[in-house]
Amino acid sequence: MESFQNTQPIYLQIMNLIKKQIATSVFNPGQLLESVRELAMIYQVNPNTVQRALSELEREGLVRSERTIGRYITKDEAAIAQLHQNLVDEATSTYINNVLELHLSPEEILTTVKSRLKGDNT
Amino acid sequence: MESFQNTQPIYLQIMNLIKKQIATSVFNPGQLLESVRELAMIYQVNPNTVQRALSELEREGLVRSERTIGRYITKDEAAIAQLHQNLVDEATSTYINNVLELHLSPEEILTTVKSRLKGDNT
Amino acid sequence: MESFQNTQPIYLQIMNLIKKQIATSVFNPGQLLESVRELAMIYQVNPNTVQRALSELEREGLVRSERTIGRYITKDEAAIAQLHQNLVDEATSTYINNVLELHLSPEEILTTVKSRLKGDNT
Amino acid sequence: MESFQNTQPIYLQIMNLIKKQIATSVFNPGQLLESVRELAMIYQVNPNTVQRALSELEREGLVRSERTIGRYITKDEAAIAQLHQNLVDEATSTYINNVLELHLSPEEILTTVKSRLKGDNT
DNA sequence: GTGGTCTAGACCACC
DNA sequence: GTGGTCTAGACCACA
Numbered sequence: 042m043e044s045f046q047n048t049q050p051i052y053l054q055i056m057n058l059i060k061k062q063i064a065t066s067v068f069n070p071g072q073l074l075e076s077v078r079e080l081a082m083i084y085q086v087n088p089n090t091v092q093r094a095l096s097e098l099e100r101e102g103l104v105r106s107e108r109t110i111g112r113y114i115t116k117d118e119a120a121i122a123q124l125h126q127n128l129v130d131e132a133t134s135t136y137i138n139n140v141l142e143l144h145l146s147p148e149e150i151l152t153t154v155k156s157r158l159k160g161d162n163t
Numbered sequence: 164m165e166s167f168q169n170t171q172p173i174y175l176q177i178m179n180l181i182k183k184q185i186a187t188s189v190f191n192p193g194q195l196l197e198s199v200r201e202l203a204m205i206y207q208v209n210p211n212t213v214q215r216a217l218s219e220l221e222r223e224g225l226v227r228s229e230r231t232i233g234r235y236i237t238k239d240e241a242a243i244a245q246l247h248q249n250l251v252d253e254a255t256s257t258y259i260n261n262v263l264e265l266h267l268s269p270e271e272i273l274t275t276v277k278s279r280l281k282g283d284n285t
Numbered sequence: 286m287e288s289f290q291n292t293q294p295i296y297l298q299i300m301n302l303i304k305k306q307i308a309t310s311v312f313n314p315g316q317l318l319e320s321v322r323e324l325a326m327i328y329q330v331n332p333n334t335v336q337r338a339l340s341e342l343e344r345e346g347l348v349r350s351e352r353t354i355g356r357y358i359t360k361d362e363a364a365i366a367q368l369h370q371n372l373v374d375e376a377t378s379t380y381i382n383n384v385l386e387l388h389l390s391p392e393e394i395l396t397t398v399k400s401r402l403k404g405d406n407t
Numbered sequence: 408m409e410s411f412q413n414t415q416p417i418y419l420q421i422m423n424l425i426k427k428q429i430a431t432s433v434f435n436p437g438q439l440l441e442s443v444r445e446l447a448m449i450y451q452v453n454p455n456t457v458q459r460a461l462s463e464l465e466r467e468g469l470v471r472s473e474r475t476i477g478r479y480i481t482k483d484e485a486a487i488a489q490l491h492q493n494l495v496d497e498a499t500s501t502y503i504n505n506v507l508e509l510h511l512s513p514e515e516i517l518t519t520v521k522s523r524l525k526g527d528n529t
Numbered sequence: 530g531t532g533g534t535c536t537a538g539a540c541c542a543c544c
Numbered sequence: 545g546t547g548g549t550c551t552a553g554a555c556c557a558c559a
Contacts, residue, residue, distance in 0.1 A: 048556090050534060051167045065266055076546065086167065087536045092548075109543045109546045129265055133279050136258035143251055144187050147280045154276050157255050158269040292541090294549060295411045309510055320531065330411065331551045336533075353531045353558045373509055377523050380502035387495055388431055391524040398520050401499050402513040534556080541549080 051086055055094035063103055063114055064125040074104065074112040173208055177216040185225055185236055186247040193238040196226065295330055299338040307347055307358055308369040315360040318348065417452055421460040429469055429480055430491040437482040440470065 062068050074080075077095065081088040095112055098104040102120055106112045115121065140150050184190050196202070199217065203210040217234060220226040224242055228234045237243065262272050306312050318324075321339065325332040339356055342348040346364055350356045359365065384394050428434050440446070443461065447454040461478055464470040468486055472478045481487065506516050 052534080054167050061264070065264065077548095078546090084167065089537090089549095090535065093534090096548090106547065108548080111546060125265060129262055129267065129275060130279075132258060132261045132265070133275050136254060137276070137279055139254045140251055142183070142187065143247065143254070145251065150280065151273075151276065153251060153255050154259070154273065157252075157259055158272065296549080298411050305508070309508065321533095322531090328411065333552090334550065337549090340533095350532065352533075355531060369509060373506055373511065373519060374523075376502060376505040376509070377519050380498060381520070381523055383498045384495060386427065386431065387491065387498070389495065394524065395517075395520065397495060397499050398503070398517065401496075401503055402516065531558080532556105534554100536554080537552090539549100539551080541547105543546080 052090050052093040052097070055080075055084060055086070055091060056097055059094065059098060060103065060124060061128065063121060064128050068114045070114055070118055070121060071116040072114045073110075074114060076111055174212050174215040174219070177202075177206060177208070177213060178219055181216065181220060182225065182246060183250065185243060186250050190236045192236055192240055192243060194236045195232075196234040196236065198233060296334050296338040296341070299324075299328060299330070299335060300341055303338065303342060304347065304368060305372065307365060308372050312358045314358055314362055314365060316358045317354075318356040318358060320355055418456050418459040418463070421446075421450060421452070421457065422463055425460065425464060426469065426490060427494065429487060430494050434480045436480055436484055436487060438480045439476075440478040440480065442477060 077088050077091050080091045099106055103115050104112050199210050199213050202213045217226055221228055225237050226234050321332050321335050324335045343350055347359050348356050443454050443457045446457045465472055469481050470478050
């Protein structure tokens with residue numbers, strides 16, 4: 042049985058977006074993040090939703106909050122590297138599961154990826 | 164600017180599910196599909212939603228409706244092969260865009276996929 | 286320098302209250318808890334505040350939430366025993382720090398506790 | 408029924424702080440206290456709040472005000488000894504009530520305190 | 530009915 | 545200005 046309506050909570054979407062930006066150095070280690078209110082404006086969501094996303098990121102050690110100042114991206118570059126690796130692994134797992142369900146063999150998967158990487162079609 | 168709240172319409176989700184089943188021969192070419200009512204029961208959705216999904220599939224030539232009898236999967240095996248190819252390509256494009264955004268080089272992508280295919284960790 | 290206004294967040298107070306009730310078998314292992322709305326009525330706070338307290342307890346593994354049904358106290362009796370031990374240790378630490386600040390020697394502390402336990406004055 | 412939001416009035420917090428300092432000879436018997444204004448600076452609170460705390464202490468006989476000079480700690484060493492005893496007793500009562508609520512037997516309480524006093528883990 | 534999420538708006542302490 | 549907490553009220557999916 043399938044479960045439709047897979048609407049991922051907005052705070053999780055924001056978390057993942059920021060994670061990606063941390064992992065790809067859009068936000069640099071130790072950098073001061075925009076304030077909750079600014080991010081809420083940017084993302085067009087309620088400040089509480091941003092607050093929750095950032096609290097979760099703090100719990101995961103990727104962000105450190107400093108009251109009366111703001112939030113900093115972690116300086117722990119090892120943690121950032123680990124985050125990056127996790128994102129890559131997750132994307133890869135999802136992809137491979139997808140194409141395995143389409144009955145592609147490992148060899149076919151590799152061939153597909155290779156040809157896609159050579160021919161630079163979007 | 165990001166757009167959150169990406170609830171994909173249920174009829175699209177059902178379309179994609181059926182496409183996958185056609186492409187992987189869960190449904191065979193020329194096979195008679197379950198009725199709209201039955202599919203609605205199976206997927207736990209409104210019959211109108213199933214109806215819409217099937218109409219779209221018919222527009223794409225993957226399903227053919229025979230009034231008073233029901234709906235058949237297309238016998239056009241070339242179209243099915245093409246569908247399969249499209250699904251693979253789409254998944255591959257999405258994946259590669261994802262990891263390119265994570266700043267992986269083509270070589271790193273290949274390495275990642277290979278290692279994931281060898282060590283068959285879920 | 287002292288920091289006055291030590292107002293502990295309500296959701297933490299509720300967490301600690303429920304923890305104590307779990308540790309002392311007011312709530313039994315596996316028992317179904319009152320609903321968020323009921324607890325909000327009982328504690329005279331907003332349902333969101335109760336929700337937060339329970340989410341934290343779930344994160345600590347003391348409560349398990351079952352959607353459409355409610356929340357259960359964990360069946361993990363080892364975890365409950367550990368919780369009980371933690372509460373005892375915390376209370377003891379706080380107490381001993383207090384009386385050490387009052388310049389009591391360990392012998393005096395023991396004497397005080399003993400005499401308090403014999404003479405059953407409240 | 409529980410009552411949350413237990414913000415203890417600041418003047419009470421200051422009273423208790425000064426009591427502790429009297430009981431532990433941070434302030435000596437007969438010593439001249441800092442002025443209300445100075446204490447307000449030290450504690451970062453409104454002078455009225457300090458005023459109220461000192462008035463209460465005077466009512467309890469622990470402080471004596473000498474107009475145009477200032478406030479003195481009482482010279483009554485018996486009163487100070489009694490104060491010290493009260494603080495110890497109060498802390499002890501609170502602690503023992505806490506652990507009794509956690510269903511510890513008197514023997515277990517003693518064991519817990521002893522072990523905590525030996526292993527001096529903070 | 531249940532838990533979960535989101536919004537809008539408020540207040541607080543800190544600086 | 546900042547982060548943090550709380551309320552009131554709404555909507556959703558699930559059963």
